[in-house]
Amino acid sequence: PSDIKNLVKQQQHLLETLWSILKSGGKLLYATCSILPEENDEQISHFIAQHDDVIVIPLSGSWGTIQQYGKQIFSGVANMDGFYYSLLEKRQLM
Structure with a gap:
């Protein structure tokens, strides 16, 4: 769809805003x-490249196909819609 670029920008803005108020040691689930x-x-790759304080937390559980930074659930699997999630932790910079 033609609005994907705008959605990506909105998601990037949300990530940046939430990251700025997240305390060190805090976790953010991007979905x-x-x-x-x-x-x-x-999106996560771009975010990580911009921030030295990101740790990607490996996700356990059987839901989704492992991706580089998270898990992807595809439409139709277990009667679900498409879905992605990635767990990020903010580490303290020295």
Whole structure:
């Protein structure tokens, strides 16, 4: 869809805003109802490149296919819609 670029920008803004108020040691679960890489792993990859204080927490559990930075659930699997999630922790910088 033509609005993907705008959605990616909005998601980036949300990540930046939430990260700025997250305390060191805090965790943020980034999630989308999307199967598009630019909203998911690519978004997290870009975010990590901009921040030295990000730790990607490996996700346990059987839901989803492992991606580089999170897990992806594809439409139709277990009667679910497309979904992505990635768990980030803010580490304290020295």
